Amino acid sequence: MYKYAIEIFYSDEDEGYIAVVPELPGCSAFGKTEEAALEEVKIAIELWLETAKEEGREIPQPQGKELLNTLYETTVRAKQPQKA
Numbered sequence: 001m002y003k004y005a006i007e008i009f010y011s012d013e014d015e016g017y018i019a020v021v022p023e024l025p026g027c028s029a030f031g032k033t034e035e036a037a038l039e040e041v042k043i044a045i046e047l048w049l050e051t052a053k054e055e056g057r058e059i060p061q062p063q064g065k066e067l068l069n070t071l072y073e074t075t076v077r078a079k080q081p082q083k084a
Contacts, residue, residue, distance in 0.1 A: 002045070002049065002059075002062055003062050004021045004023050004024060004045060004062045005021070005022060005023065005062070005063070006019055006020070006021055006038065006041055007019070007020050007021075007022065008020075008034050008037050008038060008041075014030060016030055016031060016032045016033075016037070017030070017031050017032070017033060017034050017036070017037035018030055018037065019031070019037040019038055019040065019041035019044075020041070021041060021044070021045055021048075023060050023062060023063060024045065024048050024049075024060070026048075027041070027044050027045060027048045028041065028044065029041035029043070029044045
């Protein structure tokens with residue numbers, strides 16, 4: 001069982017929640033609630049992995065917390081004002 005980081009956010013444009021798996025390009029799902037988006041993206045992950053195996057594509061190893069820490073450092077911390 002692979003364990004990939006999942007990001008869920010609200011989209012005003014779509015009027016619902018989008019769930020994305022940053023480590024699996026193009027792997028995302030939609031739901032009217034956060035819980036629905038999570039359930040849908042779990043299915044999307046399974047299908048993404050199944051398709052990758054069938055096509056002989058490389059399956060990335062989950063980075064989990066390391067990926068989230070990197071994303072945090074490059075996005076959130078970069079925007080914070082530096083102390084003098």
